[in-house]
Amino acid sequence: MTENKTKTLIYEKCWIPVFFGIGILAVFSSSAIASEFKVEWEWKKENVCYYKSPQINLKNVPVETTKLSISMEDLERRGNYHGGGSVDYGGKGTVPKGALVNFKGPCPPDGEHRYEITVIAYDKTGKNLAKGIGMRKCCANLSK
Numbered sequence: 001m002t003e004n005k006t007k008t009l010i011y012e013k014c015w016i017p018v019f020f021g022i023g024i025l026a027v028f029s030s031s032a033i034a035s036e037f038k039v040e041w042e043w044k045k046e047n048v049c050y051y052k053s054p055q056i057n058l059k060n061v062p063v064e065t066t067k068l069s070i071s072m073e074d075l076e077r078r079g080n081y082h083g084g085g086s087v088d089y090g091g092k093g094t095v096p097k098g099a100l101v102n103f104k105g106p107c108p109p110d111g112e113h114r115y116e117i118t119v120i121a122y123d124k125t126g127k128n129l130a131k132g133i134g135m136r137k138c139c140a141n142l143s144k
Contacts, residue, residue: 039134049107
């Protein structure tokens with residue numbers, strides 16, 4: 001092989017450019033290059049102490065995603081899950097308001113609590129592609 005030729009070795013989700021003749025080796029993981037899967041939403045009065053899930057906005061969902069699994073937990077009362085569910089994903093970047101049938105909105109018994117929504121993206125074979133987690137406080141500014 002002549003000097004200054006470049007070869008790219010592919011191993012699962014990593015690529016390694018190997019430069020022959022100049023002694024440089026660089027490794028880049030696709031997870032370092034990929035954008036973060038983000039989960040965002042807003043609490044509204046209709047969500048407080050009620051069985052209606054908010055609209056959940058998603059960013060950087062893997063392209064191969066066909067199903068989402070969603071759950072919510074009260075971080076001030078660990079183990080206090082507020083349900084969630086599984087929904088089909090069509091690539092629109094949102095889970096519509098009220099889409100989760102097994103959901104109870106935030107209802108802190110004392111002051112303001114932090115709530116975490118976890119979304120796991122799956123492909124058509126059921127393979128876990130990514131996990132996004134968002135956290136928001138509730139409900140000091142919303143009356144019950």
